[in-house]
Amino acid sequence: MSDSKNRPNSDQRFESTRRQFIRTTALIASSAALVPLAANAQDNPAMLSEDDPTAIALGYRADATTVDLNKYPSKASDQLCSNCSLYASSGDGVGKCAAVPSRLVAGAGWCGAWNLAR
Numbered sequence: 001m002s003d004s005k006n007r008p009n010s011d012q013r014f015e016s017t018r019r020q021f022i023r024t025t026a027l028i029a030s031s032a033a034l035v036p037l038a039a040n041a042q043d044n045p046a047m048l049s050e051d052d053p054t055a056i057a058l059g060y061r062a063d064a065t066t067v068d069l070n071k072y073p074s075k076a077s078d079q080l081c082s083n084c085s086l087y088a089s090s091g092d093g094v095g096k097c098a099a100v101p102s103r104l105v106a107g108a109g110w111c112g113a114w115n116l117a118r
């Protein structure tokens with residue numbers, strides 16, 4: 001048996017190269033499609049859900065009037081995300097929060113990390 005029987009012929013080499021080119025092109029195209037989505041997610045993050053583990057850890061409520069005062073007895077009625085030092089309004093009653101950088105929070109919300117904006 002000679003080595004030439006085990007080596008791919010030119011048609012097989014071309015087919016292998018063509019497949020590799022298609023796979024690589026598809027990978028690049030799909031990666032490029034994800035870049036705008038990632039950028040858009042940072043520009044327009046989703047609202048923080050009260051079920052989010054970070055929200056639970058912070059005691060976040062989208063409506064500050066629903067905060068459990070037995071659990072947070074020092075919470076005053078005028079404490080809102082909108083007057084917290086960590087809040088930056090994005091308009092429409094929502095804003096970015098430095099404690100939860102990947103999500104928007106409700107201006108009428110509250111969490112245990114509230115700190116009066118000066």
Ligand code: SF4
Pocket residue numbers: 058060080081082084085086087096097098099100105109110111112113114115
């Ligand atoms: S840190 Fe401030 S802005 Fe962020 S969720 Fe808590 S109260 Fe709202």
